[in-house]
Amino acid sequence: MTTPTLKRTPLFAAHVAADAKLVPFTGWEMPVQYATGIRREHDAVRDRVGVFDVSHMGEIEVCGPDAEPFLQHVYSNDVERLAVGGAQYALICNEDGGMLDDVFTYRLAPERYLTVTNAANHDRDVAWLRSHAGGFDVEIVDAADRYAMLAVQGPRARELVQAIADKPLPERMQADTRIILGREALVCGTGYTGEDGVELLLDPDDAPAVWDELLRRGATPCGLAARDTLRLEVNYHLYGNDLSADRNPIEAGLGWACAERTGFIGSRAIAAARADGTAQKLVAFKIDGPGIARQGNLVVGGGEVTSGTMSPSLGVAIGMAYLPSERAAVGETFEIDVRGKRRSAVVASRPLYSKESDG
Secondary structure, three states, rough: OOOOOOOOOOOOHHHHHHHOOEEEEEEEEEEEEOOOHHHHHHHHHOOOOOOEEEOEEEEEEOOOHHHHHHHHHHHHOOOHHOOOOOEEEOOOOOOOOOOOOEEEEEEOHHHHHHHEHHHHHHHHHHHHHOOOOOOOOOOOOHHHHHHEEEEEOOOOHHHHHHHHHHOOOOOOEEEEEEEEEOOOEEEOOOOOOOOOOEEEEOHHHHHHHHHHHHHHHHHHEEHHHHHHHHHHHHOOOOOOOOOOOOOOOOOOOOHHHHHHHHOOOOHHHHHHHHOOOOEEEEEEEEEOOOOOOOOOEEOOOOOOOEEEEEEEOOOOOOEEEEEEEHHOOOOOOOEEEEEOEEEEEEEEEEOOOOOOOOO
Protein backbone atom coordinates (compact mmCIF):
# COMPACT_ATOMS: atom_id res chain seq x y z
CA MET A 1 0.00 0.00 0.00
CA THR A 2 1.49 3.31 -1.07
CA THR A 3 1.32 6.47 1.02
CA PRO A 4 -0.79 9.18 -0.66
CA THR A 5 1.26 12.04 -2.08
CA LEU A 6 0.81 15.25 -0.12
CA LYS A 7 -0.27 18.34 -2.04
CA ARG A 8 1.95 21.41 -1.98
CA THR A 9 0.94 25.06 -2.18
CA PRO A 10 2.53 27.48 -4.69
CA LEU A 11 4.67 28.75 -1.79
CA PHE A 12 6.27 25.41 -0.93
CA ALA A 13 9.71 26.49 -2.21
CA ALA A 14 9.49 29.70 -0.17
CA HIS A 15 8.73 27.71 2.97
CA VAL A 16 11.71 25.42 2.39
CA ALA A 17 13.94 28.45 1.82
CA ALA A 18 12.70 29.97 5.10
CA ASP A 19 13.66 26.79 6.99
CA ALA A 20 10.05 25.94 7.81
CA LYS A 21 9.17 22.76 9.63
CA LEU A 22 6.78 21.04 7.21
CA VAL A 23 4.12 18.59 8.38
CA PRO A 24 1.19 16.69 6.82
CA PHE A 25 -2.06 18.60 7.31
CA THR A 26 -5.38 17.53 5.75
CA GLY A 27 -3.57 16.08 2.76
CA TRP A 28 -1.15 18.99 2.34
CA GLU A 29 2.50 19.50 3.24
CA MET A 30 2.26 22.69 5.29
CA PRO A 31 4.57 24.83 7.47
CA VAL A 32 3.78 24.33 11.14
CA GLN A 33 6.45 26.85 12.19
CA TYR A 34 9.55 28.64 10.94
CA ALA A 35 13.04 29.00 12.36
CA THR A 36 12.01 32.01 14.47
CA GLY A 37 9.67 29.82 16.55
CA ILE A 38 5.98 29.77 17.42
CA ARG A 39 6.14 32.42 20.16
CA ARG A 40 7.77 35.00 17.90
CA GLU A 41 5.31 34.29 15.13
CA HIS A 42 2.39 34.64 17.54
CA ASP A 43 3.72 37.89 19.01
CA ALA A 44 4.41 39.29 15.54
CA VAL A 45 0.71 39.01 14.68
CA ARG A 46 -0.42 40.46 18.00
CA ASP A 47 2.08 43.36 17.89
CA ARG A 48 2.99 43.99 14.25
CA VAL A 49 2.16 41.86 11.21
CA GLY A 50 2.42 38.24 10.16
CA VAL A 51 1.55 36.44 6.95
CA PHE A 52 0.17 32.91 6.65
CA ASP A 53 0.03 30.66 3.62
CA VAL A 54 -3.54 29.33 3.73
CA SER A 55 -3.62 28.15 0.13
CA HIS A 56 -4.77 24.73 1.31
CA MET A 57 -8.23 26.19 1.90
CA GLY A 58 -10.80 25.36 -0.76
CA GLU A 59 -12.95 27.64 -2.89
CA ILE A 60 -16.34 27.07 -4.48
CA GLU A 61 -17.90 29.48 -6.94
CA VAL A 62 -21.69 29.54 -7.22
CA CYS A 63 -23.24 31.64 -9.95
CA GLY A 64 -26.47 31.92 -11.90
CA PRO A 65 -29.98 33.39 -11.61
CA ASP A 66 -30.82 31.19 -8.59
CA ALA A 67 -27.51 31.58 -6.77
CA GLU A 68 -29.04 33.52 -3.88
CA PRO A 69 -32.03 31.23 -3.18
CA PHE A 70 -29.82 28.18 -3.60
CA LEU A 71 -27.27 29.36 -1.05
CA GLN A 72 -30.13 30.38 1.23
CA HIS A 73 -31.18 26.72 1.06
CA VAL A 74 -27.78 25.20 1.88
CA TYR A 75 -26.17 27.80 4.18
CA SER A 76 -27.34 28.58 7.71
CA ASN A 77 -27.02 32.36 7.63
CA ASP A 78 -29.37 34.80 5.88
CA VAL A 79 -27.77 35.06 2.43
CA GLU A 80 -30.33 37.67 1.34
CA ARG A 81 -28.64 40.09 3.73
CA LEU A 82 -25.29 39.64 1.98
CA ALA A 83 -24.79 42.65 -0.30
CA VAL A 84 -22.42 42.71 -3.27
CA GLY A 85 -18.95 43.23 -1.84
CA GLY A 86 -19.90 41.73 1.51
CA ALA A 87 -18.63 38.72 3.49
CA GLN A 88 -20.65 36.34 5.62
CA TYR A 89 -19.90 33.44 7.97
CA ALA A 90 -22.23 30.44 7.84
CA LEU A 91 -22.51 26.73 8.48
CA ILE A 92 -23.34 23.89 6.14
CA CYS A 93 -25.60 21.52 8.05
CA ASN A 94 -27.28 18.19 7.44
CA GLU A 95 -30.98 17.53 8.06
CA ASP A 96 -30.28 16.66 11.71
CA GLY A 97 -28.60 20.02 12.28
CA GLY A 98 -25.13 18.49 12.40
CA MET A 99 -22.38 20.78 11.13
CA LEU A 100 -20.68 19.59 7.94
CA ASP A 101 -18.45 22.66 7.65
CA ASP A 102 -18.15 26.31 8.58
CA VAL A 103 -17.48 28.62 5.65
CA PHE A 104 -16.97 32.24 4.61
CA THR A 105 -18.84 33.48 1.55
CA TYR A 106 -18.12 36.62 -0.48
CA ARG A 107 -20.72 38.08 -2.83
CA LEU A 108 -18.73 39.20 -5.85
CA ALA A 109 -21.69 40.18 -8.07
CA PRO A 110 -25.51 39.95 -7.90
CA GLU A 111 -25.42 36.38 -9.21
CA ARG A 112 -21.88 35.31 -8.26
CA TYR A 113 -20.58 34.09 -4.90
CA LEU A 114 -17.26 32.67 -3.74
CA THR A 115 -17.18 30.40 -0.67
CA VAL A 116 -13.98 29.47 1.17
CA THR A 117 -14.12 25.98 2.70
CA ASN A 118 -11.99 24.07 5.15
CA ALA A 119 -9.41 21.96 3.31
CA ALA A 120 -10.43 18.65 4.89
CA ASN A 121 -14.09 19.19 3.96
CA HIS A 122 -13.71 20.76 0.53
CA ASP A 123 -14.47 17.78 -1.69
CA ARG A 124 -17.41 16.80 0.51
CA ASP A 125 -18.74 20.38 0.43
CA VAL A 126 -18.60 20.50 -3.36
CA ALA A 127 -20.44 17.19 -3.61
CA TRP A 128 -23.00 18.26 -1.00
CA LEU A 129 -23.82 21.50 -2.83
CA ARG A 130 -24.10 19.72 -6.17
CA SER A 131 -26.36 17.05 -4.69
CA HIS A 132 -28.80 19.73 -3.50
CA ALA A 133 -28.77 21.92 -6.61
CA GLY A 134 -31.72 20.19 -8.28
CA GLY A 135 -34.42 22.69 -9.26
CA PHE A 136 -32.06 25.67 -9.00
CA ASP A 137 -30.61 27.47 -12.02
CA VAL A 138 -27.04 27.59 -10.73
CA GLU A 139 -23.53 26.58 -11.73
CA ILE A 140 -21.31 25.16 -9.00
CA VAL A 141 -17.60 25.32 -9.78
CA ASP A 142 -14.81 23.75 -7.77
CA ALA A 143 -12.43 26.73 -7.88
CA ALA A 144 -9.77 25.46 -5.48
CA ASP A 145 -7.10 25.26 -8.19
CA ARG A 146 -7.71 28.86 -9.25
CA TYR A 147 -6.51 30.47 -6.05
CA ALA A 148 -3.63 30.77 -3.65
CA MET A 149 -4.55 32.45 -0.37
CA LEU A 150 -2.45 34.61 1.94
CA ALA A 151 -3.67 35.87 5.32
CA VAL A 152 -1.93 39.10 6.34
CA GLN A 153 -2.80 39.76 9.97
CA GLY A 154 -1.85 42.17 12.72
CA PRO A 155 -2.02 45.87 13.69
CA ARG A 156 0.20 46.83 10.74
CA ALA A 157 -1.29 44.39 8.23
CA ARG A 158 -3.43 46.85 6.33
CA GLU A 159 -0.66 49.43 6.21
CA LEU A 160 1.71 46.86 4.73
CA VAL A 161 -0.71 45.64 2.04
CA GLN A 162 -1.94 49.17 1.28
CA ALA A 163 1.60 50.15 0.33
CA ILE A 164 1.49 47.73 -2.64
CA ALA A 165 -2.20 48.19 -3.55
CA ASP A 166 -3.68 50.36 -6.29
CA LYS A 167 -6.44 51.89 -4.13
CA PRO A 168 -7.88 51.76 -0.59
CA LEU A 169 -8.44 48.27 0.75
CA PRO A 170 -11.94 46.94 1.54
CA GLU A 171 -13.11 47.43 5.12
CA ARG A 172 -13.68 44.60 7.58
CA MET A 173 -16.22 42.01 6.34
CA GLN A 174 -16.00 43.48 2.84
CA ALA A 175 -14.31 42.09 -0.28
CA ASP A 176 -13.32 43.54 -3.64
CA THR A 177 -10.77 43.19 -6.41
CA ARG A 178 -7.56 45.21 -6.14
CA ILE A 179 -4.22 45.29 -7.90
CA ILE A 180 -1.59 44.08 -5.44
CA LEU A 181 2.02 44.47 -6.56
CA GLY A 182 0.78 44.71 -10.14
CA ARG A 183 -1.31 41.55 -9.85
CA GLU A 184 -5.06 41.17 -9.56
CA ALA A 185 -6.29 39.84 -6.23
CA LEU A 186 -9.53 39.47 -4.33
CA VAL A 187 -8.88 41.35 -1.09
CA CYS A 188 -11.10 40.32 1.83
CA GLY A 189 -11.36 42.10 5.16
CA THR A 190 -11.44 38.83 7.10
CA GLY A 191 -9.10 36.70 9.17
CA TYR A 192 -8.72 34.02 11.82
CA THR A 193 -6.51 35.64 14.45
CA GLY A 194 -8.56 38.25 16.30
CA GLU A 195 -6.45 40.99 14.74
CA ASP A 196 -7.17 43.39 11.90
CA GLY A 197 -5.92 42.40 8.48
CA VAL A 198 -6.85 41.08 5.08
CA GLU A 199 -6.88 37.81 3.19
CA LEU A 200 -5.61 37.84 -0.41
CA LEU A 201 -6.91 35.38 -2.99
CA LEU A 202 -4.47 35.35 -5.90
CA ASP A 203 -3.65 33.44 -9.03
CA PRO A 204 -1.32 30.67 -7.79
CA ASP A 205 1.44 31.91 -10.10
CA ASP A 206 1.30 35.38 -8.51
CA ALA A 207 1.50 34.26 -4.88
CA PRO A 208 5.29 33.81 -4.52
CA ALA A 209 6.11 37.37 -5.61
CA VAL A 210 3.52 38.87 -3.28
CA TRP A 211 4.68 36.66 -0.40
CA ASP A 212 8.31 37.67 -0.94
CA GLU A 213 7.41 41.36 -1.05
CA LEU A 214 5.38 41.19 2.16
CA LEU A 215 8.33 39.55 3.91
CA ARG A 216 10.70 42.14 2.46
CA ARG A 217 8.51 44.87 3.92
CA GLY A 218 8.63 43.34 7.39
CA ALA A 219 5.89 40.71 7.66
CA THR A 220 6.84 37.66 9.71
CA PRO A 221 6.06 34.29 8.07
CA CYS A 222 3.76 32.31 10.37
CA GLY A 223 2.79 28.65 10.41
CA LEU A 224 -0.11 26.50 11.50
CA ALA A 225 0.95 26.38 15.15
CA ALA A 226 0.76 30.15 15.62
CA ARG A 227 -2.49 30.22 13.68
CA ASP A 228 -3.90 27.80 16.25
CA THR A 229 -2.73 29.69 19.34
CA LEU A 230 -4.01 32.97 17.90
CA ARG A 231 -7.47 31.64 16.98
CA LEU A 232 -7.87 29.81 20.28
CA GLU A 233 -7.10 32.93 22.34
CA VAL A 234 -10.09 34.62 20.70
CA ASN A 235 -12.16 31.39 20.64
CA TYR A 236 -12.61 31.00 16.90
CA HIS A 237 -13.84 27.49 16.16
CA LEU A 238 -11.76 24.91 14.32
CA TYR A 239 -13.66 22.32 12.31
CA GLY A 240 -12.67 18.80 13.31
CA ASN A 241 -11.98 19.98 16.85
CA ASP A 242 -14.76 22.25 18.10
CA LEU A 243 -17.22 21.57 15.27
CA SER A 244 -18.36 18.30 13.70
CA ALA A 245 -21.36 16.57 12.15
CA ASP A 246 -22.13 15.19 15.62
CA ARG A 247 -22.63 18.69 17.04
CA ASN A 248 -25.19 21.39 16.26
CA PRO A 249 -24.65 25.15 16.07
CA ILE A 250 -26.64 25.92 19.22
CA GLU A 251 -24.47 23.83 21.52
CA ALA A 252 -21.39 25.22 19.74
CA GLY A 253 -22.45 28.80 20.47
CA LEU A 254 -23.04 29.60 16.80
CA GLY A 255 -26.75 30.29 16.92
CA TRP A 256 -25.99 33.84 15.76
CA ALA A 257 -24.97 32.40 12.37
CA CYS A 258 -28.29 30.55 11.92
CA ALA A 259 -31.45 32.10 10.49
CA GLU A 260 -33.93 29.26 10.87
CA ARG A 261 -36.74 31.30 9.29
CA THR A 262 -35.05 30.89 5.90
CA GLY A 263 -35.73 27.15 5.96
CA PHE A 264 -32.15 26.07 5.22
CA ILE A 265 -31.23 22.39 5.43
CA GLY A 266 -31.19 21.46 9.12
CA SER A 267 -33.14 24.54 10.23
CA ARG A 268 -35.93 22.58 11.92
CA ALA A 269 -33.53 20.58 14.07
CA ILE A 270 -31.59 23.72 14.96
CA ALA A 271 -34.79 25.60 15.85
CA ALA A 272 -35.74 22.75 18.16
CA ALA A 273 -32.30 22.82 19.81
CA ARG A 274 -32.61 26.58 20.30
CA ALA A 275 -36.07 26.23 21.83
CA ASP A 276 -35.44 23.17 24.00
CA GLY A 277 -31.82 23.77 24.94
CA THR A 278 -28.95 21.32 24.52
CA ALA A 279 -27.41 18.78 26.87
CA GLN A 280 -23.96 20.32 26.44
CA LYS A 281 -22.49 23.70 25.57
CA LEU A 282 -19.09 24.69 24.22
CA VAL A 283 -17.20 26.85 26.72
CA ALA A 284 -13.86 28.58 26.92
CA PHE A 285 -11.67 27.71 29.88
CA LYS A 286 -8.42 28.47 31.61
CA ILE A 287 -6.35 25.90 33.49
CA ASP A 288 -5.79 26.84 37.13
CA GLY A 289 -2.26 25.63 37.68
CA PRO A 290 0.14 23.43 35.68
CA GLY A 291 -0.70 21.24 32.70
CA ILE A 292 -2.13 21.74 29.24
CA ALA A 293 -5.37 20.08 28.17
CA ARG A 294 -5.58 18.76 24.61
CA GLN A 295 -8.30 17.65 22.24
CA GLY A 296 -9.93 14.47 23.48
CA ASN A 297 -9.10 14.89 27.17
CA LEU A 298 -12.20 14.00 29.18
CA VAL A 299 -13.87 16.27 31.71
CA VAL A 300 -14.48 14.60 35.06
CA GLY A 301 -18.23 14.14 35.45
CA GLY A 302 -19.00 14.52 31.74
CA GLY A 303 -17.74 16.55 28.82
CA GLU A 304 -14.70 16.67 26.57
CA VAL A 305 -11.94 19.10 25.60
CA THR A 306 -12.01 20.03 21.92
CA SER A 307 -9.02 22.40 21.73
CA GLY A 308 -6.23 23.31 24.11
CA THR A 309 -2.88 25.09 24.16
CA MET A 310 -0.59 27.30 26.19
CA SER A 311 -1.60 30.91 25.50
CA PRO A 312 1.45 33.02 24.61
CA SER A 313 -0.47 36.26 25.25
CA LEU A 314 -2.03 35.24 28.57
CA GLY A 315 0.70 33.02 29.94
CA VAL A 316 -1.74 30.30 31.02
CA ALA A 317 -3.10 27.12 29.49
CA ILE A 318 -6.44 27.66 27.74
CA GLY A 319 -8.92 25.74 25.66
CA MET A 320 -12.48 24.98 24.70
CA ALA A 321 -14.63 22.09 25.86
CA TYR A 322 -18.16 20.77 25.70
CA LEU A 323 -19.61 20.70 29.22
CA PRO A 324 -23.02 19.71 30.57
CA SER A 325 -25.18 22.82 30.11
CA GLU A 326 -25.85 23.12 33.84
CA ARG A 327 -22.10 23.41 34.44
CA ALA A 328 -21.33 25.80 31.59
CA ALA A 329 -21.72 29.19 33.27
CA VAL A 330 -18.76 31.55 33.48
CA GLY A 331 -16.94 30.98 36.77
CA GLU A 332 -17.87 27.30 37.08
CA THR A 333 -14.92 25.11 38.01
CA PHE A 334 -14.28 21.58 36.76
CA GLU A 335 -11.51 19.03 36.39
CA ILE A 336 -9.92 17.59 33.26
CA ASP A 337 -8.23 14.21 33.05
CA VAL A 338 -4.92 15.04 31.36
CA ARG A 339 -3.05 11.77 30.81
CA GLY A 340 -4.15 10.39 34.16
CA LYS A 341 -3.69 13.60 36.14
CA ARG A 342 -6.59 15.81 37.17
CA ARG A 343 -6.15 19.45 36.21
CA SER A 344 -8.39 22.18 37.62
CA ALA A 345 -10.06 24.54 35.14
CA VAL A 346 -12.56 27.39 35.21
CA VAL A 347 -15.12 28.44 32.60
CA ALA A 348 -14.03 31.84 31.29
CA SER A 349 -15.63 34.66 29.35
CA ARG A 350 -15.10 34.82 25.60
CA PRO A 351 -12.89 35.96 24.03
CA LEU A 352 -10.14 34.82 26.35
CA TYR A 353 -7.83 37.49 24.93
CA SER A 354 -8.68 41.02 23.81
CA LYS A 355 -6.69 44.15 23.10
CA GLU A 356 -8.51 45.89 25.95
CA SER A 357 -7.21 43.38 28.48
CA ASP A 358 -3.82 43.21 26.68
CA GLY A 359 -3.27 39.83 28.27
